[in-house]
Amino acid sequence: MTEASKNQTLVHYAAQIGDNSLIMGHRMSEWCFHAPSLEMEMALMNCALDLIGQARELYSYAAASDNSDRTEDDFAYLRDEQDFRNALLAELPNGDWGDTIVRLFFISAYNRLFYTALAKSKDSELAAIGAKSLKEVTYHLRFSGEWLIRLGDGTEESHQRVQQSVNNLWMFTGELFTMSEAENALLKDGISVDVATLRADWDQTVSQVFEQATLSIPDNDWAQSGGKTRGHHTEHLGYILADMQFMQRRYPGCEW
Amino acid sequence: MTSPRKNPDPAAIWAILEQVKDPEIPVLSIVDLGIARAVNYSDGGQLEIVISPTYSGCPAMYMLEQQIREILTEHGLPDHIITTRLSPAWTTDWMTEQGRDKLRAYGIAPPEKTSHNKSVLFGGQKKIPCPKCGSDNSEQISEFGSTACKALYRCLDCKEPFDYFKCL
Numbered sequence: 001m002t003e004a005s006k007n008q009t010l011v012h013y014a015a016q017i018g019d020n021s022l023i024m025g026h027r028m029s030e031w032c033f034h035a036p037s038l039e040m041e042m043a044l045m046n047c048a049l050d051l052i053g054q055a056r057e058l059y060s061y062a063a064a065s066d067n068s069d070r071t072e073d074d075f076a077y078l079r080d081e082q083d084f085r086n087a088l089l090a091e092l093p094n095g096d097w098g099d100t101i102v103r104l105f106f107i108s109a110y111n112r113l114f115y116t117a118l119a120k121s122k123d124s125e126l127a128a129i130g131a132k133s134l135k136e137v138t139y140h141l142r143f144s145g146e147w148l149i150r151l152g153d154g155t156e157e158s159h160q161r162v163q164q165s166v167n168n169l170w171m172f173t174g175e176l177f178t179m180s181e182a183e184n185a186l187l188k189d190g191i192s193v194d195v196a197t198l199r200a201d202w203d204q205t206v207s208q209v210f211e212q213a214t215l216s217i218p219d220n221d222w223a224q225s226g227g228k229t230r231g232h233h234t235e236h237l238g239y240i241l242a243d244m245q246f247m248q249r250r251y252p253g254c255e256w
Numbered sequence: 257m258t259s260p261r262k263n264p265d266p267a268a269i270w271a272i273l274e275q276v277k278d279p280e281i282p283v284l285s286i287v288d289l290g291i292a293r294a295v296n297y298s299d300g301g302q303l304e305i306v307i308s309p310t311y312s313g314c315p316a317m318y319m320l321e322q323q324i325r326e327i328l329t330e331h332g333l334p335d336h337i338i339t340t341r342l343s344p345a346w347t348t349d350w351m352t353e354q355g356r357d358k359l360r361a362y363g364i365a366p367p368e369k370t371s372h373n374k375s376v377l378f379g380g381q382k383k384i385p386c387p388k389c390g391s392d393n394s395e396q397i398s399e400f401g402s403t404a405c406k407a408l409y410r411c412l413d414c415k416e417p418f419d420y421f422k423c424l
Contacts, residue, residue, distance in 0.1 A: 039397065039398035039400070039408065040398075042398065042400050042401065042402065043398060043399055043400035046400040046403075046404045047400075048313075049311070049313035049314075049315070049404055050311060050312055050313050050404065051313070052313050053309075053311060053312030053313025053314065054312045054313070056312070056313075057312055057342065124343070125342075127343065128342035128343030128345070129342060131342075131343060131344070131345045132309075132312055132342050132343075132345040132346075133312060135345060135424050136311060136312060139399070142399070143399045143400070146399075
């Protein structure tokens, strides 16, 4: 790989991780004014804030590695659907409280393993972002894991509904462990994380919490994919971007 | 021959930084919080302030940077750079003892010092002493409080709800 193409791969890699954080953070922020109680609302907004903060760090790094005058805002506001490489799981609608908690739990369990590994990256900036983010996502995992147990091992209705959330979201979890082109390309130099190897630990975290929550893991192991590797998204991402990017598209460079 | 040195002593710079307060917890300065990490002069005499964000998404960071710029400029030091350093990641262990006392007096329970169970998935919740009456008999109301850095507790003796500056 030439130095220039290596830099471009790094840009793609940092942006790809940032896409997961931004889209997930944006989804969580949609709970503002809608959460079941004030405390839950603050919890979700704090998680959203962490995720958006992580996205900013990753996009800033992508922008700095890019040989152009792009900034973090260009990555968030001026790219189209097919440029985003987030996992489909992050862009799915919030659904009910159970859907939101299950999704946050699946992603946080993944993020904890991912950032633990990224903290050891040979790229010092990615390693720094990894170590910082790890502290935050560990907290998200505890919050969502405790709620999962409360809902799963709660009333008959809460159990039934949260099990349904699990069944619906399960086929979107496999994509988290597929390797993108950028991930494969940077693996040899110890820059990217081999996410395929995280699967076993993730399964263990999930079964541990599911056992306490009296939930069962669906036996369907077919995985929906395409967002992370090819930019083929569900119809939901377009609506998120329309909402999020409108101001910058309509008033380029606007600030407040 | 020594060139005349206009640059104030780092200790003087630290004293100036003491005046920059956290907008969410105005009793704490960025020095108490451990956000201000270093005051450096380059070989050319360029002043550099190194700061570390508390949380990735802390909305106060931008404002703090501006306040640092303003106060240094007011003190005749308009020529400085502010560098954000992510590694090592900020930890509540960097909060000064003085900062912890100020927090307690302000009604916020200070963070517990590092414990080994911080990274445990579901580490048992520690009993946090109530900053009002000192009783350990407290319980957590919410994992997240009014800002990213706080959790919400309630004292079961004096019945007061209080913020706990959580351990990170």
